[in-house]
Amino acid sequence: MSDPSAAAYEAVIGLEVHVHLKTRSKVFCGCPASFGAPPNTNVCPVCLGLPGSLPVLNEAALRSALLAGLMLGCRIAPFSKFDRKNYFYPDLPKNYQISQYDLPLCAGGGLEIEADGRRRRIGITRVHLEEDAGRLVHTEGGAGGSGVDFNRTGVPLLEIVSEPELRGPEEAVAYLKELRRTLRYIGVSDCDMEKGSLRCDANVSIRPRGAAALGVKVEVKNMNSFRAVGKALAHEIERQARALAEGERIARETRLWEAEAGVTRPMRGKEEAHDYRYFPDPDLVPVVPAAALVEELRASLPEPPLRRRDRFADRYGLPAYDAEVLTAERETADYFEACVAAGAEPKAASNLIMGEMLRLLKEAGIPIREAKVAPAGIAELTRLVAAGEVSGTAAKEVFAEMFAAGRGAEEIVRARGLAQLSDEGELERVVGEVLRANPQSAADYRAGKAKALGFIVGRVMKATKGRANPGLVNKILKKALG
Secondary structure (H helix, E strand, O other): OOOHHHHHEEEEEEEEEEEEOOOOEOOOOOOEOOOOOOOOOOOOOOOOOOOOOOOOOOHHHHHHHHHHHHHOOOEEOOOEOOEEEEOOOOOOOOOEEEEOOOOOOEEEEEEEEEEOOEEEEEEEEEEEEEEOOOEEEEOOOOOOOEEEEOOOOOOEEEEEEEOOOEOOHHHHHHHHHHHHHHHHHOOOOOOOHHHOOEEEEEEEEEEEOOOOOOOOOEEEEEEOOHHHHHHHHHHHHHHHHHHHHOOOOOOOEEEEEEOOOOEEEEEEEOOOHHHHOOEEOOOOOOEOOOHHHHHHHHHOOOOOHHHHHHHHHHHHOOOHHHHHHHOOOHHHHHHHHHHHHOOOOHHHHHHHHHHHHHHHHHHHOOOHHHOOOOHHHHHHHHHHHHOOOOOHHHHHHHHHHHHHHOOOHHHHHHHHOOOOEOOHHHHHHHHHHHHHHOHHHHHHHHOOOOHHHHHHHHHHHHHOOOOEOHHHHHHHHHHHOO
């Protein structure tokens, strides 16, 4: 239950999001950046920090970082550099991390989000490029112990730091989801939280409502899902409010979220920048992005997902829910627009994609670009349904075969005899037979039992193997039943 004392305070939240860039090799060496390899197999002298090895910047990682910065509306620094962030931990083989300190690659952007029914622009402080650390592996059981896997060491990491402008867990989660969607739109990361390719630390403080000064900042780590972020922030805000209400001081510290217990626990005192003893990395030259490269990347930017969502609702008359689902992934949105361009009615195409297409894609475990159904096939099938040549039920059957075999809708309808029966004389004959076979149901309907009509319609559909035009069947039945 929430603490009533929390209502007197306002939360101030800033997020530090770390994103693995989707490159084939690591940021400063040629080792594979792939996930899931056996421990300590994707390593070399450079990412292990062995004496005499020299890092070289991965151009693909730089392009991805610039692209992300541009998509987030950041200024691209004309001169940037890499720094050494010194700290000592078992998963950091060099005892420092190559990162960026005072001259980040990108700064001063923003991201528009929608939370609690309203839109807000959240400022982006900086976007910079760095290398990831390794991973500690703890074993349980009789022997116990810990090991370190350096495969992740040197994987290109983008750190995106927001302004402290988020005002609650709902906004924080909305920001994370919109950021994830945006980065996936430009293809720089898969942002898979289960694989650790999107991680989030939150800086949380509270202050009396209406106050200008910020409270004491607490960092919360170890949140590995959107749900965990929401719950951890809600708990931490309530914890701080309760402490202040009881006259306690908030310690400036780093805390870990323990999901099973539903609480944050102290981890260590919060580090300051000087604790890391930053200094320029002498092995890496400064980064001076060419103006032509920046403009090339800027010209390649797609329409932002939130803006595209609005356009889908306005241009195609789609409900807000449809627009949100269709624009969740760039490939799905592109596919939908290709269907409309091929002649599909927008709402009909939306229903087919959101229903049968996404279900079958999930079952097959493939992206929409690998589907055998071309946009023209969606247009063809929706046109047959609109013309009354195929029933909605038969359309699902037709689409399943289109998806499996890549055949055209009309070809499948002809081959399997799925054309909708709309011959009025033939349907009158079938209806007459069904009524004679079910006199009690006919009497029930005439006596005011409306449900009886549904039973009779079902019998007609069964007799025609689902091919009867439902609208025409209802019309004939009501006429026959008076």
